[in-house]
Amino acid sequence: MAGIVLPSGESWMVSRWIFRHVLDEVEGLYPEDKQLVEALRRGEANDLLNLTRLEPAVRARLEKALLDITQRPTPIETAPDAVEGDERFVRAVQSLEQLLSRDTSPG
Secondary structure, three states, rough: EEEEEOOOOOOEEOOOHHHHHHHHHHHHHHOHHHHHHHHHHHHOOOOHEEEOOOOOHHHHHHHHHHHHHHHOOOOOOOOHHEEEEHHHHHHHHHHHHHHHHHHHHOO
């Protein structure tokens, strides 16, 4: 298992392959953002991306990047069973979107 800790204290815990794929997708969208890429690599190495420990500017960019990913779930070829893996990935990304939306909404 691996996951993301949001500033609200909520956690998104998923299988490592889903976590790694989400991080890879973010890095693929923003390869020029060195701070973001560094945070992603640390998160991958630790199986945990703790947004509460990031500088506010990096955290904001990462939250936006994660939301960008949730808007475009893609099929996964690295899952043990491609069809089941795709469904699991889509469900996981949808749950991340819900958490991020709650966490970043004004209120």
